[in-house]
Amino acid sequence: MTDHEPVQIEPDNFRDGIIIGGGTCGLAVAARLCENHPGSLFTEDEHQRFHWLKQRGHKTNKVKSKQRFDYDRFHPKDLLVIDTRNNMFMAQWDSQFSACQIPHLRSPMFFHVDPSDIDGMISYAHLNKREKELMEITNVVGKEFSKHQQKRLKSKLKSTDGIVDINMRDWKDYYRPSTKLFHDYCMEVVERYRLQDGIVNDEVESIEHRLIQSGDDLGKGFVIRTKSGKIYGCKFAVVASGHRGKINYPLSICPDPHFPNGSCHTTHLFSKQVQFLDSQYFSNPDRKNIVIIGGGLTSAQLAHVACQDPTVSSVHLVFRSGIKIKHFDFHLDWVAKYKNVKKSAFYNLGTNELKYEMMNEAREGGSINPEYYKKLKQHVKNGRLNWMTETQVVEQGWENGSWELSLRKQNSEAKRLSKIDYVYYATGIQADVESLPFLHTMFDEFPIDVCNGYPSLTDNLQWNKEIPLYMVGKNAALQVGPTSANLDGARLGAERIGWHLQNMKLQGEFDWSPVSVITNNDGRSSTFDKRLQLAGGSINWFELLEFEKIN
Template sequence: MVTEPQAVVHVHEVMIIGAGPSGLALAARLSEHMPAANFTDDEHQRFHWINRHRNQPSVKHSKTGAETRRESPAVSSPHAKIDLLVLDATDKHWMARWDGLFKMFDISHLRSPMFFHVDPAERDGLLSYAHMNDREKELNELRGCVGKELSKHQRKKRERSGNQPRTEPTIDERDRNDYFVPSTPLFSSHCNCIIDRYNIRDDIVSHENVEDIRYGILKEYSDTEKVFTVKTDSKIHHAKIVVLAVGGNPAQIPCKLSAEEMEGATHAMHLKEMPSPHIRRKLADKIRTNILVVGGGLTSAQLADLAIRRGVSKVWLIMRSNLKIKHFDIGLEWVGKFRNHQHSRFWLEEKEEERWKMYDTARKGGSITPAYNKVLERHVVSGRLSMLQKTTIKSKQWDPTSKTWSVSLCGDEQELPPIDHIYFATGVHNDFECLPFLQSMISDFPIKACGGFPCITQNMAWREDVPLFVAGRFAALQLGPGAPNLIGARIGAERIAWSIQDKLGSEEGGNSTGSHRDKFNYATGRCNSFDALADLDE
């Protein structure tokens, strides 16, 4: 008699590293049997109706003709089907880092439009959530986006007349509903609704910092099947499939500072309080305070505004190029009506270097929104803000006694009064090869890098033979310029879920039951989706 080897270690089916939007989008997508990307609205409605009623068939009384509905046993949650563990370095619940940053910067509304969200079930999930809960008042219209569309005829006419077609594409009336931004609390409620809908509350998220990932044979588990061993700051876990949803590299101040100097400088992504305790003491004593904010992106504008609102006397905001004003951090051509055109160009491009160039061109440099530009203009008029473009720091010296910097600048205005604090809102660089927890994978399963991003496969995997999937920013060479945003989280989740379901499905092989196979076909968009609907009806 052949005895099965006894598994003495627990090997999760899927482990997601990172409980931010990308991790959440994937966990939700793995639990959604009718993903929006694969099904029409009609199919969706029918599937959900069947699912709700499948266990409560009506029974018609033969004599009276009266119908009664049989009570059904509770339907188990779909997520119970995948053994999933989520690890996050920030906290033990979803979206902790996102929530922390939005609270820290006191951001009232998201920057992204309504179809940027993490709901796998519905492309308009966030918009319908707002309407269903009577929260339309929490949507702010993005003025100047909609209604300037050129028809094909107008475009051709412009071209013929020698006029360049307008470079920035716009959005037509039909899509007006998309071009609102949700309030921070509304977006947060929608995320919580998704977490509850798929029953993926916090018990599957563990607060651990991943330090090392290895892939190989684990004797206690199998002599033939490779699995991942993930070491964190407190435990060791194993999984068949691992997904990296870690955002980007940790933020770094772009110049070396001593421990003493760090008292007067902070990177925006490490901000714990605004303003610093030293400035707060000065404000309490009614002493004048000055700060310098470095960076040309939305975060620098938000910091400058926040500092002024919290009482700092004067803010200098410097940026090395000209101020760019854009609704989103990628151009409208990647968001609006013609985004499919851009995406198909991106996806058809085989060379990673070319894709990286497209990514870089679409995102290059920071930009601020028209709404924040107005806020900054008001501060400039009031004299509380000086905005210096094409300006960099020439030299700076920290005086530990007065706890102020002497700063001189390269640009029009060269000398500043003593500065109490410098805030660097200089973004994060992309270099996955620097991430300490990837060093083992890089040496055991090397892959090509381009522009600091891993050249992952079309299936979003590290390599064909390594089921380490990559979501979010580091998947930029597959997802395009939207990779670091919410739209990248949702599209990435869709593509990774296909690959995961493929892998887990092929492990089950021919053993899968009819109903399981149908659901698998459903979820991965295979065969004829109506066949599966017919079977559910039986």
């Protein structure tokens, strides 16, 4: 089949848009595309003004403004979500939180997937009388400071410059939702936008930008092939595939990790390839000796779960660096009231390399929040946890079904850990968009720049200005910033994509022309053939019109 021949797509397998991934990013995009009055990025004052204008519609004099307050939204039947885990939204998210037994999110209440209202989850909690499921994040914005502490803080501010994390003008407390509350709120969003019937359980194997015919419609779009053998077609596609890339295995010291019998990575736990503390991998299921390697919140959560398990006799937690305690993955000035100062500085950087450096500075590697720091300190005090900081594994050997590890602390002699049954690596994933198998064809035919594993997209998170393939989440980091992989980035990315796609829909850029077939007895090209050439780019509209005029 040549590029000028259309790929036939069954009408039942054709949609306006297909979203790859049914997690928080995929749900945020789907909901945003179906929302005609998005308001989740507005402040409270902007919200009031927005609703006042919306109620009055075109009767309001906007001082000759051309700004639109109505959007040409998509409908649930226009979209299809393909998820590798399940035919339900949030399957991977549920699996990850279940594996780590996480009771509360790390993110505050105003980070969520609802495109209509930034305070939507707070309202949901109060309307359903679930306030007890909220955990307060203390000492974040200032209410918990005494008058004496506030005076001392103000005196310090007089002699310092720069941004201060504590914003005394923003006087409301920060709360974190319970895992169940957040999940239930996401399901409420799914129900509100009637998205549940538009998700299927399958794995995407390839994406191609091709000429497509579905029924009487003909145009350039995406052909998406899946592991089950299905062939889907769409006018635009969004990649919301989550945290996928190269696993950071320490292969230099452990060339054979003996997966799954001797070790695994947290990605294997989240995908349920391995169950945490599964007895089948231990010679003595009642006396499990484990090592957890990694300096982030996930390693702390796993260590806490292990210390509570009576079958675990020893837990060794290895941090390569010191202990970094932060409420969030990044500093508050990236998401609080004056976040535009930081984000504007990021957006105005001249190169992707500079943006990458700023992202690393903002996230500072792995960190844990105060809640889990207190829990781990208590386990250390009780003798349940051996917490080794500024320590690296320098040698690792597998013998007779157990590990022998050599560890070295900074400026100290190496120590050995013997008879370790299992090693869990919470060492993260290295961004590598080119390692995604289903994108190989796109990179081969329509190459774009990649910086340290992150793709260089347009400001609208588009592959390039001509091809309507979008990316959201971690892969949009060079455009969204260091919060791209978090809920803040999911909503911001969904807003950029949603605004751009709805604007294209409004302008008729997704209106494919119906195909009319004319049979010519004299052997001349039919209108159908000419329209194929037009869609393929080999002729222009003037040549087609001249042909139809003659015939």
